[in-house]
Amino acid sequence: MNKHIDTSRFTGWEQPEPDVAFVAKHSDEIDDWRLIREQVAEIAISKSWTKAEVARRSDMKESTFSQWFSGNYSGRLENMNRQMRQWIEAVLEAAAMPAIPKSPAFVKLRISNEIAQTLQWAQMTADLVMITVCAGNGKTATVRHYKATHPHVFHATISPHTKTVHGMLVELAAELEIHEHNPAKLTRAIGGRLQRIGGGSLLVVDEAQNLVDDAINQLRHFSDIYQCGIALVGNEEVYSRFLKQSNGRSYAQLKRRVGKHLKRQKPYMEDIAAFIDAWGVTDHDTVRLLTGIGMKGGALGQIDKTMKLASMIALGEDRPVNVKDVQDAWKNRDVEDLG
Incomplete structure (x- = not known):
């Protein structure tokens, strides 16, 4: 029998003796279990992880992990031992790898300054602006930095799955921390939130090229009615619609509402x-x-x-x-x- 390690000073990771029935049922796997349990506790203590955290990281239900660790698990111990052994090996392998290099912190570039000035214009004047900058030039990083350093800025990212009016409204509601489950009331709820801010707000819609035309028109409505700034950020497609599509009243209204367009297709x-x-x-x-x-x-x-x-x-x-x-x-x- 392995020597019991006293971890009493680390509340939650004490290693109690299993009950007699557990030992009798799993006599062939008990020594392996003790060794694995000890390694799990050592890793968790060194990283200040709770049992809930270890259960999550090892992809095991918290209740199952608790039973396995305390020595009263009634299922097949061999399967649980194997799962935890594989988790230990993965943790040790990751620890042996060199630290993954991190990108530099936010770098103030010429293009980031131009993006920030365009966002500021939209926020101060309650205008609609378009930012079409080529991929890899820090559009999203700049938007995040601007949001972190300015009040009442809300940043929603659109995907092909949220390109519709309703999909966009759901994304905006989440960003504005609005809890409205009735789709028919989403527009009014978002408008009410913007109205309570009382001006000086900015909605930044990233990857805006994914939006359908009616969704862009809905954003124009928010700008007109609630006097909030709107920034459509994405690639050239979002603006090229207005150049190629000359028919229709809605396009004329949108073209008229664009106060500024920042366009950069090559990096400085x-x-x-x-x-x-x-x-x-x-x-x-x-x-x-x-x-x-x-x-x-x-x-x-x-x-x-x-x-x-x-x-x-x-x-x-x-x-x-x-x-x-x-x-x-x-x-x-x-x-x-x-x-």
């Missing part, structure tokens, strides 16, 4: 340089290679993903990133031909 070279610098890269050859990567589709996002992989390579050998790491990372990502 100074932004590429600033982002590379934020990653701490100074070697001339590496900077030149990353600059070329940043000029491809995906721009700063391409640099970010490539540097994360290159940093993992370098961390594995305990040294700084060099140009070969970036070359290998770019080749390993194999995204050159993706449109």
